[in-house]
C-alpha cells in the first residue's frame with residue numbers, strides 16, 4: 001500500500017487545489033469525514049465533553065471543521081486556538097470565522113483551558129495543533145499544551161492527520177509529541193505513521209478519502225515510491241513441476257568461526273526451509289565437525305587446514321575455485337565470520353572477485369567493508385545491516401534512517417534491508433516499510449535466519465527487491481505467529497526456521 005512523504009503529500013494537495021478542487025472543499029471533506037469516523041468509533045458520543053486544539057496551520061483549519069461538525073452531537077465542546085488570527089490561511093480563516101459565527105466557545109488562554117478541564121474533565125481531545133507542516137522542534141506554549149494533553153487522565157485523544165509533534169517524514173518526535181489513541185489521516189498514510197517512534201504515538205490509524213481525484217497522482221509521476229508491505233502484496237511463485245534440486249536455487253553460505261558456527265548453521269537451514277534446492281556452507285575447517293553433526297541436508301565445504309578456526313586471506317583462492325565450479329545463484333557472506341584482520345582481507349578479496357553473482361552481505365561481512373564502500377559498486381548486493389551496523393557503515397547517526405537507507409542504496413547501487421522494529425527495504429527509488437514482527441525477535445540469530453530466507457528467494461528467481469520484501473514480511477510474520485501461539489519471549493531463531501513452511505502456506509491463502 002502506497003504511503004507518502006510530506007513533500008509528496010503537499011505536492012498532491014497543491015496540484016489538486018491548483019487544477020481541480022479549492023482547498024476549502026478539501027478541508028471540508030477532511031473535517032466531515034473525521035466527524036463521521038468519530039461517530040462510528042466513539043460510543044455514547046452525545047455524553048462526551050470535547051476540547052478541540054487548533055493550531056495556526058491548515059491542520060488547525062481541519063479542526064475547526066471538526067468542531068463545527070461535532071458541536072451539536074456532544075454534551076460540551078470548547079475550542080482552544082493556539083495561534084494568531086491574522087496569520088491564518090484563507091481556508092482556515094473561513095472555518096475559524098464560521099465557528100465564531102456559530103458562537104462556539106473559544107477558550108481565551110492556557111490558564112482558562114486548565115480551569116475548564118478541572119471543572120468539566122474533557123474526555124475527548126481533538127488534536128489539530130500541527131499536521132504535516134511541522135518543521136521544527138516544539139517549544140514554549142506548544143510544548144506546554146502537548147505536555148498538558150499527554151498528562152490528562154481518562155481521555156481519548158484523536159489526532160488529525162498525524163499526532164502533533166511527530167515528524168511526518170521520519171517518525172521522529174520533535175521534542176514532544178501527542179500520544180494519540182486514534183489518528184485520522186487524510187488521503188493516505190504518511191511515512192511518520194509507520195516509522196518508530198511515530199508508529200507508537202499514533203494509536204490506531206484510519207485513513208480517509210478527502211476527494212483528491214485519482215488523476216492528480218497519475219499526472220504526478222512520483223520519483224520515489226514508498227509502500228508498506230501488506231499480506232496481499234506477497235506473491236509466491238509457483239514452483240515449476242519438473243524442476244530438480246540443481247535448478248531450484250543454489251545457495252552458498254560463507255561464514256563461521258570457532259564459537260560462531262550457529263550463525264552459518266541458521267542461515268543455511270533458513271535457506272533450505274524456504275525452498276532452496278541446494279545449500280552449501282563454506283566454513284573454516286576447524287568448525288567442520290560441529291557443523292556436519294548439526295546439518296543434515298546442507299553440504300559443508302571446509303576450507304584451510306585442520307586447525308583453521310577462521311578464514312585467512314589466502315582462503316579466497318580455494319573459495320573462488322569452489323564457487324566457479326558449482327556456480328551458485330546467490331551467496332550469503334558474513335554470518336558468524338568474525339573480525340580478524342585476515343578474515344576482513346578474505347572478504348574484501350572475495351568481493352573483488354565476485355561480480356555477477358547475487359550476494360547477501362550480512363553481519364561481520366558488513367564490518368569488513370565499512371572502510372571500503374567503493375567495493376559495492378557494480379555488484380548485485382543486498383545488505384542487511386541492523387541500525388548499529390548501518391551507523392558504522394554510513395559513519396553518521398541514523399536520524400532520518402529511511403532517507404539515509406534510500407540514499408545509500410541509490411549511491412552504491414545496492415539494496416539495503418535496514419533491520420529493526422520497522423525494517424526498511426530500499427533500492428534507492430522504491431522503499432518499503434515492514435509492519436510484521438515483534439520485540440520477541442530481538443534475540444540472537446534472527447538476523448542470520450533473515451539472511452538465509454532472502455538468499456533462498458533470490459536463488460529461486462525472485463528479483464532482489466522482491467525477495468527482500470517477501471522475506472522481511474515472512475520473517476516478521478513467523479515471529480508474530482510464534483508470539484501468538486506462545487509468547488514474545490518464546491520467539492527464537494530456530495523456531496522461526498521451523499515455521500517457515502507453515503507460514504508460507506498461510507500467506508498464500
Ligand SMILES: NC(=O)C1=CN([C@@H]2O[C@H](COP(=O)(O)OP(=O)(O)OC[C@H]3O[C@@H](n4cnc5c(N)ncnc54)[C@H](O)[C@@H]3O)[C@@H](O)[C@H]2O)[C@@H](O)CC1
Nearest residue numbers: 013023026027057058059130131132133134135136137161
Ligand atoms: N488545503 C490543503 O492543503 C489541505 C491541508 N490539509 C491539512 O493541512 C495540514 C498541513 O497544513 P499546513 O501546511 O498549514 O501545516 P500545519 O497545519 O501542520 O502547521 C504548520 C504551521 O505551524 C507552524 N509550525 C511548524 N512547526 C512548528 C513548531 N515546531 N512550533 C510552532 N509552530 C510551528 C508553521 O510555521 C505553520 O504556520 C495537513 O496535515 C492536513 O491536516 C487537509 O485539510 C487537506 C487539505
Ligand SMILES: Nc1ncnc2c1ncn2[C@@H]1O[C@H](COP(=O)(O)OP(=O)(O)O)[C@@H](O)[C@H]1O
Nearest residue numbers: 386420421437438439441442444445446447448
Ligand atoms: N522490536 C522488534 N520488532 C520487530 N522485529 C524486530 C525487533 N527487534 C529485532 N527485530 C528483527 O529481528 C532481526 C534481528 O536481526 P539482527 O539484529 O541481525 O540479530 P542477530 O545478529 O542476532 O541475528 C531483524 O530482522 C529485526 O528486524
Ligand SMILES: [K+]
Nearest residue numbers: 130160162164
Ligand atoms: K495533528
